[in-house]
Amino acid sequence: MTCEEGDKPIVKYRFSGDTKDRIYKSKFAPIEVNIKETPINSSSDYKDDGYGLNIFPSTSPNNFSPVRDHKFFFIPGDLWQGFNGSPYQVAIMGCNSISFAKVANCNAHPAMAYCNCLVTSAAASYVTTNPNIKCSSSRNKRCSIEISHKGIILFQDQGNCPASYSIQCGKCPDGQHECESKTYPYYCCNSCADTASKIRNLASKVGR
Incomplete structure (x- = not known):
């Protein structure tokens, strides 16, 4: 924190x-x-170069599509009605996507809340993956x-990676301290390093 x-x-x-x-x-x-x-909301399955995903392995065992990520969602009770007959929904991040897509209206169906408002591409009980299938185009991490x-x-x-950040907690940036001012905004920021140097110089003069 x-x-x-x-x-x-x-x-x-x-x-x-x-x-x-x-x-x-x-x-x-x-x-x-x-x-x-990794992108926002990505799962532990995310791969920069993608992998093959088969949503219907029992009926089409060789039907793999390249994706970068996928997530499963379980919709309880009868809330899944209208979702193609399966309580399990799969959200997919395609090769041309930078994150999972969200539905425009989260309240369009009561089941949406159980999908974290992500667009679910299909209903399936399980999937299979193929690491040898990749997205046709690479992109920056x-x-x-x-x-x-x-x-x-x-x-x-x-x-795009890498990412860097800095945090300013008060009115002054990190490495500076706040001081009073008679003019608006009635405070100023001084360099901590410069202030420390002035104190050392003063102490040196006093000690002579």
Whole structure:
């Protein structure tokens, strides 16, 4: 956890290729920032170069399609009615997708809540995979940033790896301290290193 209650954290971050900082301002503190070398909401099955996925192995054992990721969702009771007759739904991240697609209206069907609002591509009880099947085009490794407060996700973003970030907890950036000012905004920021150097010089003069 970073920053303290009462702070208004500012997170500045960049992905590879960014020419300037992206900025997220949080109304809550403390916050936790996590960088992952996978897209937003990806599963442990995610592969940059993809793999083959067969959704109907019992009826079409050799019907593999290249994907980058997939997720299973179980829809309880009779909420799955209208979802092709199976309580198991599969969401797929295709080769041309950078993340799982979300439905435009999460309340369109009561079962959507059990799919985390992701678009489910098919109904199936199980799938098989083939690591020898790849996506036809490669792409830069994707990274994502996740900012949370006490376990609740506040913000997510993604871009090309690598990713870097810095956090400003108070009014002044890291490495600077706040001082009073007689003019608006009635505070100023001084370099901690410069202040420490001035104190050392003063102490040196006093000691002579």
